[in-house]
Amino acid sequence: MPSVLAETVREGNWLLLAAVVAALAVFVVCGTALAVTDVREHRLPNLWTGRLAAGGAVALGLGCLASDVGWTRFWGMAGGGAAYLALMLVLHLLSRTGMGMGDVKLGGALGLYAGWLGWDHLAGAVVLGFVAGGVLALVLVVVRRATPSSHLPFGPAMLLGTALALLA
Template sequence: MPYVFSQYADASVFAVCLLAAAVVVFVFLGTRLALIDARTHRLPNRLVGPWYLCAAPLLVGAALAAGEPGHVLRIVAGGAILLAFYLLLHLIQPQGMGMGDVKLAGVLGMYLGAASWEHLLLGTLAAFLLGGAYAAALILTRKASRKSMIPFGPFMLVGTAAALLVG
């Protein structure tokens, strides 16, 4: 995630190591969750819950070790904002957005918030554009209908990764 790393170019080795650990956790759990959701339409709490417990201290620790206490607010607020947004979508249309997606949104919001407010918006927009394009392609090829259930977690994860990589 080059953009996030570029913010820490002059930071301590400890800060960079904490951020690198957060990236490793993102890649490992993100890949695992994307594959599980694509196959089962589920994002297991046993993976999403611990991700919060890993990501929060790593991202906050990296920000503090880099001497960027302002980033802590963005990390926490990013997670809360994205979780609240997805929860609102779930409450409006429960069949359209599962609670697994809602829970995943919070942890992804922390990563996006660690980068910037713009990344929070970009990552969210990318997820919906990618998921929408995929759904449209399935409908156009008659492999799905408007009522078909499509796992959204993989698009959330790819959208977040893309936003963090592009910067």
């Protein structure tokens, strides 16, 4: 996103800039609410996941209209949302006690954001999310705040991975 923001300022594409800033604001507000709730309650409320997805789709969709590569971004956004959602759904079905449906729906919302930037950002978001989750789990086991069989919230790791991919 930083490169997109810099490019829009350089080109004077203020509509695209406004759309990207709005999308990032939605990401920060909804992502914060989701992360806090998941850590406290081990759930990702549909209300916040829906706001993240809808807000991102609207803002980034407007960004597609204002971009020279609008259709590429649109199909990346749609495909990214579907791909991340499908991946998380498969993981949910394979491990009934691991991934919840909240993680699946969050994957769809996060895929919109990462996919809008391109497939490489989407892959980065997924990989970084799993790395962040693994590192967090390892640290908690080492400091004896969790055991290898503990159920840890995965939403914050997914959000962190996507945030890092958006910054790349």
